Amino acid sequence: MANLVGARLERKEDKKFLTGKGRYTADINLPNQSYAYFVRSPHARAKITKVDHSKAMKAPGVIDVFTGDSVALDKIGGLICGWKIVSHDGKDMKCPPHPVLAKDSVNFVGDHVAVVVAETLEQAKNAAELVNVSYKVQKAVTKTEDATSFETIHEGIDNNLSFDFLLGDKGKTDEAFSKADKIVKLDIINNRLIPNAMEPRAAIGDYNTSSDELTLYTASQNPHLDRLIMSAFNAVHPEHKFRIVSPDVGGGFGSKINVYAEDVVVSYASKKIGRPVKWVAERSESFMSDNHGRDHVTHAQLALKNDGKIIGMKVDTIANLGAYSLVLAAVTPTYLYAPLILGIYDIPAACCTVKGVYTNTAPTDAYRGAGRPEATYVIERIVTKAAKEIGMDQAEFRKKNFITKFPHQQCLVHNIDSGDYNAHLDKALELADYKNFENRRSQSAKKGKLRGIGFSTYFEACGVAPSAVVMSIGAGVGLWESAEVRFNPTGNVSVFTGTHSHGQSHDTTFAQIVGDKLGVAIENIDIVHGDTDKGPFGMGTYGSRSLAVGGTAIVNACDKIIAKGKKVAAKMLEGKPEDIDFKAGEFILKNSNKKKTIGEIAFACYLPGTFGDVKSPLPEGVEPGLIETSFFDPSNFSFPSGSHICEVEVDEETGETKLVKYTVVDDFGTVINPMIVEGQVYGGVAQGVGQALYENAHYDESGQLTSASYMDYTMPRADNFPQITIDYTCTPATSNPIGAKGCGEAGTIAAPAAVMNAVIDAVGSDISMPATSEKVWNALKKNGSKKAAA
Amino acid sequence: MKSFNFKSATNSKDAAKLATGRATYLAGGMTLLPAMKLRLAAYSDLINIKKIKGLSGIKVSSKSIRIGSTTTHAEVAASKEVGKSIPSLSMLAEGIGDPQVRNRGTIGGSIANNDPAADYPSACLALNATIHTNKRKILSDKFFTGMFETELKKGELIETIEFEVPEKSAYAKFPNPASRYALVGVYVAKLKKEVRVAVTGAGSSVFRSKELESVLSKNFSASAIENVNITSKGLNSDIHASPEYRAHIIKVMARKAVSSC
Numbered sequence A: 001m002a003n004l005v006g007a008r009l010e011r012k013e014d015k016k017f018l019t020g021k022g023r024y025t026a027d028i029n030l031p032n033q034s035y036a037y038f039v040r041s042p043h044a045r046a047k048i049t050k051v052d053h054s055k056a057m058k059a060p061g062v063i064d065v066f067t068g069d070s071v072a073l074d075k076i077g078g079l080i081c082g083w084k085i086v087s088h089d090g091k092d093m094k095c096p097p098h099p100v101l102a103k104d105s106v107n108f109v110g111d112h113v114a115v116v117v118a119e120t121l122e123q124a125k126n127a128a129e130l131v132n133v134s135y136k137v138q139k140a141v142t143k144t145e146d147a148t149s150f151e152t153i154h155e156g157i158d159n160n161l162s163f164d165f166l167l168g169d170k171g172k173t174d175e176a177f178s179k180a181d182k183i184v185k186l187d188i189i190n191n192r193l194i195p196n197a198m199e200p201r202a203a204i205g206d207y208n209t210s211s212d213e214l215t216l217y218t219a220s221q222n223p224h225l226d227r228l229i230m231s232a233f234n235a236v237h238p239e240h241k242f243r244i245v246s247p248d249v250g251g252g253f254g255s256k257i258n259v260y261a262e263d264v265v266v267s268y269a270s271k272k273i274g275r276p277v278k279w280v281a282e283r284s285e286s287f288m289s290d291n292h293g294r295d296h297v298t299h300a301q302l303a304l305k306n307d308g309k310i311i312g313m314k315v316d317t318i319a320n321l322g323a324y325s326l327v328l329a330a331v332t333p334t335y336l337y338a339p340l341i342l343g344i345y346d347i348p349a350a351c352c353t354v355k356g357v358y359t360n361t362a363p364t365d366a367y368r369g370a371g372r373p374e375a376t377y378v379i380e381r382i383v384t385k386a387a388k389e390i391g392m393d394q395a396e397f398r399k400k401n402f403i404t405k406f407p408h409q410q411c412l413v414h415n416i417d418s419g420d421y422n423a424h425l426d427k428a429l430e431l432a433d434y435k436n437f438e439n440r441r442s443q444s445a446k447k448g449k450l451r452g453i454g455f456s457t458y459f460e461a462c463g464v465a466p467s468a469v470v471m472s473i474g475a476g477v478g479l480w481e482s483a484e485v486r487f488n489p490t491g492n493v494s495v496f497t498g499t500h501s502h503g504q505s506h507d508t509t510f511a512q513i514v515g516d517k518l519g520v521a522i523e524n525i526d527i528v529h530g531d532t533d534k535g536p537f538g539m540g541t542y543g544s545r546s547l548a549v550g551g552t553a554i555v556n557a558c559d560k561i562i563a564k565g566k567k568v569a570a571k572m573l574e575g576k577p578e579d580i581d582f583k584a585g586e587f588i589l590k591n592s593n594k595k596k597t598i599g600e601i602a603f604a605c606y607l608p609g610t611f612g613d614v615k616s617p618l619p620e621g622v623e624p625g626l627i628e629t630s631f632f633d634p635s636n637f638s639f640p641s642g643s644h645i646c647e648v649e650v651d652e653e654t655g656e657t658k659l660v661k662y663t664v665v666d667d668f669g670t671v672i673n674p675m676i677v678e679g680q681v682y683g684g685v686a687q688g689v690g691q692a693l694y695e696n697a698h699y700d701e702s703g704q705l706t707s708a709s710y711m712d713y714t715m716p717r718a719d720n721f722p723q724i725t726i727d728y729t730c731t732p733a734t735s736n737p738i739g740a741k742g743c744g745e746a747g748t749i750a751a752p753a754a755v756m757n758a759v760i761d762a763v764g765s766d767i768s769m770p771a772t773s774e775k776v777w778n779a780l781k782k783n784g785s786k787k788a789a790a
Numbered sequence B: 001m002k003s004f005n006f007k008s009a010t011n012s013k014d015a016a017k018l019a020t021g022r023a024t025y026l027a028g029g030m031t032l033l034p035a036m037k038l039r040l041a042a043y044s045d046l047i048n049i050k051k052i053k054g055l056s057g058i059k060v061s062s063k064s065i066r067i068g069s070t071t072t073h074a075e076v077a078a079s080k081e082v083g084k085s086i087p088s089l090s091m092l093a094e095g096i097g098d099p100q101v102r103n104r105g106t107i108g109g110s111i112a113n114n115d116p117a118a119d120y121p122s123a124c125l126a127l128n129a130t131i132h133t134n135k136r137k138i139l140s141d142k143f144f145t146g147m148f149e150t151e152l153k154k155g156e157l158i159e160t161i162e163f164e165v166p167e168k169s170a171y172a173k174f175p176n177p178a179s180r181y182a183l184v185g186v187y188v189a190k191l192k193k194e195v196r197v198a199v200t201g202a203g204s205s206v207f208r209s210k211e212l213e214s215v216l217s218k219n220f221s222a223s224a225i226e227n228v229n230i231t232s233k234g235l236n237s238d239i240h241a242s243p244e245y246r247a248h249i250i251k252v253m254a255r256k257a258v259s260s261c
């Protein structure tokens, strides 16, 4: 039974998911349920002069219609920016009002204006067509780089500038640049993406008029946080009478962190009408109204010495927040981004400015990687460019600048505890057969294809968020995690975690940890999450935090169980607690053959006084029951790192890019289940490749989202990928006892740079993401390719 | 989707009788149903034509292939006869959508819909097809009249599509990366009397390329295409491709098609 950790166990959750038995929010139907349909803005920017819902109210089946006026009247609070930041001049960032139903203005296509609640969905939709909203349409701004010069879209927020953030020592950085032999410059765009979780968002508000309890079923990554925000800020319902259930959730990627208008509105509407109110997003609503990701415009500079040593870095970024500021909208392009621009290189001086701007587009927020993919894209692109400009081999250039001693205090924020960057790069070079690349390049040329190779040697900061560290850099809160390990009298175990699994396989990995720790068979361990009525308050799952932070809370709770178990065992075995060893599920009295299984101990804990011939197995002062809770606040972030090497072939005639070889070597610290980790890496790489080659959220001049369906938004597909080679190196994290660093986002963080560096290597000039066939073709033509021109 | 009456016809006559007012035919539903779900279209009655006997099936002679309008893409793709006499046509069918779409979607539905990026319309034009309806015969050159527009009158039912068996033919498709419909598709056919080149995906509706036909009539080879100038005038412009890129891809796909003939 021992050594579950490290084993390629099949996923406990596979059976239900693979047989269609998952239970998602949309699968839940409550007696007497009604249906909500939202009236959304067709305009990117307009003043609302009137909302006339009199006709809709009379339509068949309509129960009620709520508007901006209704929620204002009932004092329902607006949506919040959860983690506010401060500009370099000390002023607070500016956040516009964000009512759950728009009152005076709409600011992006899809903005929530009114909701119709009816007996059937069809009736709600029909009636929604009768809600007459009078708009005074205004000119809209959609492009990141245009925002500050456009007229003010939110009263009082001049230049549409929410914040002007600075990290680093500008003076020192200028000094470093003055000593540079060479300065490498790069302008890059990080394209806007739409998260596209497989399960669209959904929410059911269920108010019980008798008990005054409100239950919200919602596809969320963090039900406790939702409840906190909705009771404290949206004034939906008091926290102790409010339960949020997030059952099976089909992917989040950050898009299910936020409390959305729909969550608040169905809860509110249910209280108003005294019936359950159900809403399930249509795919087009997901495209329009899920938070989008990325959308940066960046100018980066690297100061070098002639020998290739980097001595300074400057980055200036404009980040598009979209129409409003969501929960993590400000922290994503600042604290989760700016400290990461240094990559894994020993750079003594750096500064980074970030302007957060408002535009008439869907609000942006955390999307898989949240800030770290953007940062990695900057550093890995410019490092590649620098190597090429000074004529050094890409791998050599990287190695010359790698951090090699740990712990390493970076010049911006992070103190990296552990790593071995040469180890994963060397392993990747070997697996990718780097030394024979030029042969492969000429082989491809014979087929009329241009072959390119690209590197991305990344690191990231996971395990959000050690309170001491983040509060020292100005955050209001840290993000610890909770666990409760509950032995049932019959000896099986329920483990409550404050994290949430929506594709991360916690049911299996957490059970592997508990199984090893307590010596309980994995089928006797149940991992429970996603219900505020079940476990203690927890922060949820994002930022690759669940194992490093949530897993540690579980380990600590298990340790408490063992400590209590030893006391009980001592009494039962007639020894002293310090003479009891615990191993593989057994409490053993030293130097004897006396032992009790943990199941026997659990049973005894629940039935004091009736166990065998011992009157009470519980020592004096020890309470009955075997339940332990732990809250874990890590001492530091964890820092996974790795090397991705990508090869592409570009068709010179059409500009089509094909991924032909992809190698990943990651250092995730301790790996609990390599198969599950590989799944995370495959998916992550696919998403990163999606950003590099295919995906793009495109708004036209008037602010219409022209990529609002799968007819136009290009998702990566299985046939776009070669077999990806995955391997590991391991330097355990020191900030948690498991040694885990986090693996959920790494693929998405590293891949865009690896792929684009390969495309640019093949084509010979700069191209922006996504590298569509036409863009590549244009670049080839410009570079004088005869085939592209013919 | 707004609610509607669902009726099944068992023969063409019944179908035509039912198809009055705000009624329309339902074949595979792969285009019609999404449009209704998105409320881009609404009908009082859907007339299911899949139960009409004889409307589905493939008949092959030495000169032509006749495909019944409710024959699915999967059936055309799997047909040995089609594969033998016009392999390019089974390849085209094999390249439409995904397995679900190919098992539901029909040739009649595809042609009646005339999506500017659909594949089958190019086969009709290139293979000089005749569209047999319950009322008349329509030459493909007359059939596709504009974006999502055809010569079909209200209630007119496509029964069979008759393709001329060419000496050589090939279809080269450059898929739209998102939808995988044709960003540009070029169907090249060397028929008994003429060379035909049909282009889909690039314009507001499928069209024949006079430039390509004239050079290929003289010299049916990829090299003949080298110096053809394909105009980008009037070609589609969207977030996936400019008219100039589409013009270039027409040429590349034409070369590819001719080389694989």
Ligand SMILES: Cc1cc2nc3c(=O)[nH]c(=O)nc-3n(C[C@H](O)[C@H](O)[C@H](O)COP(=O)(O)OP(=O)(O)OC[C@H]3O[C@@H](n4cnc5c(N)ncnc54)[C@H](O)[C@@H]3O)c2cc1C
Pocket: B024, B025, B026, B027, B028, B029, B030, B031, B032, B033, B049, B069, B070, B095, B096, B097, B098, B101, B104, B105, B106, B107, B108, B109, B110, B111, B112, B113, B115, B117, B118, B119, B120, B152, B156, B157, B158, B159, B179, B180, B181, B182
């Ligand atoms: C995901 C997806 C991917 C697709 N990819 C492609 C692709 O790559 N290439 C491509 O070409 N197509 C593609 N399609 C479209 C597909 O081929 C459809 O099946 C086809 O366009 C319509 O056929 P249907 O039988 O489903 O017609 P329906 O949807 O049932 O009907 C379409 C229209 O035709 C009319 N109609 C149907 N049959 C007749 C008839 N016999 N006489 C008169 N009118 C009739 C109907 O009234 C309706 O107006 C795709 C569709 C989907 C959903």
